[in-house]
Amino acid sequence: MKRKLSLAFLLVAVAHVLSAQMLVGTYNIRYKNDGDSLKGEVWSKRCQVMCDQLNFMSPDIFGAQEVLHVQLIDLLKGLDGYDYIGVGRDDGGQAGEYAAIFYKKDRLRLLDHGDFWISETPDRPGLGWDAACVRICTWGRFSRQTSTDDEAFYFFNLHMDHVGVVARREGARLVVRKIREIAQGAPVIVTGDFNVDQTDEIYSIFTHSGLLVDSYEAARLRFAENGTFNSFDSSIYTQSRIDHVFVSPGARVDAYGMLTSGYWVPNDASGELKKAANAPQEISFNTCVRRLPSDHYPVFVRLKL
Numbered sequence: 001m002k003r004k005l006s007l008a009f010l011l012v013a014v015a016h017v018l019s020a021q022m023l024v025g026t027y028n029i030r031y032k033n034d035g036d037s038l039k040g041e042v043w044s045k046r047c048q049v050m051c052d053q054l055n056f057m058s059p060d061i062f063g064a065q066e067v068l069h070v071q072l073i074d075l076l077k078g079l080d081g082y083d084y085i086g087v088g089r090d091d092g093g094q095a096g097e098y099a100a101i102f103y104k105k106d107r108l109r110l111l112d113h114g115d116f117w118i119s120e121t122p123d124r125p126g127l128g129w130d131a132a133c134v135r136i137c138t139w140g141r142f143s144r145q146t147s148t149d150d151e152a153f154y155f156f157n158l159h160m161d162h163v164g165v166v167a168r169r170e171g172a173r174l175v176v177r178k179i180r181e182i183a184q185g186a187p188v189i190v191t192g193d194f195n196v197d198q199t200d201e202i203y204s205i206f207t208h209s210g211l212l213v214d215s216y217e218a219a220r221l222r223f224a225e226n227g228t229f230n231s232f233d234s235s236i237y238t239q240s241r242i243d244h245v246f247v248s249p250g251a252r253v254d255a256y257g258m259l260t261s262g263y264w265v266p267n268d269a270s271g272e273l274k275k276a277a278n279a280p281q282e283i284s285f286n287t288c289v290r291r292l293p294s295d296h297y298p299v300f301v302r303l304k305l
Contacts, residue, residue: 020304020305021304022144022302022304023057023302024060024061025054025061025062025191025298026064027054027064027065028193028295029066029067029071030046030066031066031067032068040265043071043074045265045291046293046294047074047078053293059300061101061103061108061189062191063156063191063192064101065099066193067098072086081105082105083110084101085110085140086157087136087138091125098136099157099192100157101113101155109142109144111141111143111149111152112141113140114138115137115138116137116178117136118131118135118137118158129171130163131167133162133163135160137156137158137175139156139178139182153186153305154187155188155191156188158190158192159195168195172194172205176206176209176211179211180211187247187305188211189248190206192244194244195242197240198214198216199240212247214245215244216256218253219255219301220254222256222257224241227240227241227297229243230294230295230297234262251305253303254302254304256299256301258298259299265291266288267287268286268287273286
């Protein structure tokens with residue numbers, strides 16, 4: 001009888017640990033625009049590939065950047081069982097890019113949420129400092145469906161300016177202050193396109209805050225054979241990581257992955273099939289161009305808060 005009780009206790013403990021693990025991510029999806037479409041980076045195809053990729057990975061929660069409202073609708077149609085929080089940065093409604101947070105409805109409960117602008121007036125839309133664009137940070141308070149509200153965590157997602165150095169520096173300080181104010185010591189995950197890599201002083205504002213560590217550095221296992229920006233070109237390489245997943249120092253980061261998945265588009269108008277000398281002759285091949293679903297690679301992190 002004691003042996004059966006011990007086994008039952010062990011199974012319950014293992015189930016609790018597994019349920020406490022989460023897969024989180026960050027994905028700059030690249031805003032839909034005519035210029036990209038003319039170059040062959042067509043949103044309808046990119047969206048399909050992204051949704052297939054995200055549905056396969058099935059993160060519990062992920063932050064997305066550069067999401068226009070029309071793209072938000074398309075993503076919600078293609079994603080399996082996700083809801084979102086966030087607003088357009090230009091007006092706090094549907095105008096401009098969202099820094100949306102998508103979460104699995106059957107795994108997580110949304111307890112609270114909000115937005116602030118990365119500027120001198122964080123309570124309303126506006127340019128900050130020397131920024132080229134209006135920038136926003138969306139946050140949510142979540143708990144697992146199997147957990148109590150006392151075990152809640154906070155998730156912040158943002159996209160920092162690509163031009164304004166002062167805006168990035170002051171914006172980073174603002175975000176750190178807001179995390180202290182909103183989360184008040186609860187576990188935190190921060191995702192986004194920070195437009196600075198791991199060598200930049202602005203990156204260190206987050207990692208030296210005492211609130212956050214880089215999941216890349218904290219990970220027990222890593223799969224990251226490139227940097228996170230690709231400029232829609234799968235042949236280039238960089239060591240720079242500008243898309244980050246920061247977590248509370250107490251988090252246990254089991255694995256970090258930066259995925260370079262792509263898709264193939266035929267570039268031979270004739271559609272002629274070819275054979276390869278070293279392949280079985282039953283197999284035929286098309287000549288194709290390899291494309292990427294975004295100009296950023298997504299990052300996924302397996303962790304336990």
